[in-house]
Amino acid sequence: MRIKFLFFLLFLPVFLFAQEVPLSGDARISVLTCGIGNEVYSLFGHTAIRIQDPQTHLDVVYNYGAFDFEAPNFILRFSKGDLQYFVTAENFDDFMYQYYYEKRSVYEQELYLSEEQKQQVFETLNETLSSDARYYTYKFIDRNCTNMAVDLLNGILGGKVIRKTGNTAVTYRETLYPYFNSHFYEQLGTSIIFGTKVDQKATLLFLPVELQNSLAVTNYKGAPIASTGRMLLNYSHQKTPFSPLNNGWTFLLLLILIVVINRYTVAMVYFGIIGAIGLFFSVAGFYSYHEELAWNYNALLFNPALLLLIWFYLRRNAKWTYYTAVFCIATIGIYLLVMIGKIHIFIVAPVVMANLILLGRFAMKAQSGFERIKA
Structure with missing residues (x-):
């Protein structure tokens, strides 16, 4: 509770400032795609939205997919599927330090949005943070950190502009299975706990790397929706050390x-x-x-x-x-x-x-x- 209170005090000025001051013409909005890690929560990577404005020294990263381990009846609510996840915001440097510490890559793609659209994204995220809308019911395929960000952006763009452009002939199960290589019991567990839904064709954009690849080839009003992109942190994925038990x-x-x-x-x-x-x-x-x-x-x-x-x-x-x-x-x-x-x-x-x-x-x-x- 104390940590949460300090976090609130730390970012209260940023949130108030963000809600009262419009973005300047130099503001940039980008999608951050974070590389996979070896922990269960990081096996699929992560998607975040970065908003920076050099005129006002604003540099904030917005994240979907946070949850509270101390929530009442956490295990029961998680298994039932009604555990409330929420949106968070943090300073860009703090965000990057976490991935530097975990030695996970971070790839940035700036979105080519109009000033009005940037302001809409900015206001929508901050309104979400300051209201009950920051809470949402997590779904593994349908409502995760990636497609929540996609839904937000498509809402601003006025249609399903950003969509999956990769292979849609494979199933969700086939898409997910290789992510668990070198994690035998996690691979076995997810193989047997999932039912028929994951055997459907993987037409929905739901993984961070899929969003990265889709942004690279998506056009909006006859022009690319995003920049070529750049690596902010570049680490090759470290293979999980051999475990005498987990194999x-x-x-x-x-x-x-x-x-x-x-x-x-x-x-x-x-x-x-x-x-x-x-x-x-x-x-x-x-x-x-x-x-x-x-x-x-x-x-x-x-x-x-x-x-x-x-x-x-x-x-x-x-x-x-x-x-x-x-x-x-x-x-x-x-x-x-x-x-x-x-x-x-x-x-x-x-x-x-x-x-x-x-x-x-x-x-x-x-x-x-x-x-x-x-x-």
């Missing part, structure tokens, strides 16, 4: 051990985790406002019915243990049909194999009346 080989070894150990207690713990994940997928699809989580066919593999399998096994109910195991095997067959052509089929393949082998064992043991079962 596919360790995950594969773990699954092999679960299968080779051939202990039903171990298998039940494994199925308990897989089933709980599937139950979350099923509930989140109805509970959450995140459209990306809806209709998640990965629940056919991470099947909540595995929890019933454990229950029937512990109750020594051979009949329903067998039926449930066969049902789960059948859903995996359906899952494999759904997964044809999906980019994440290989990352879930070890889970498919482990589930089939373990379910086969449960079915055969149940069929034999639970004889010769290893605890």
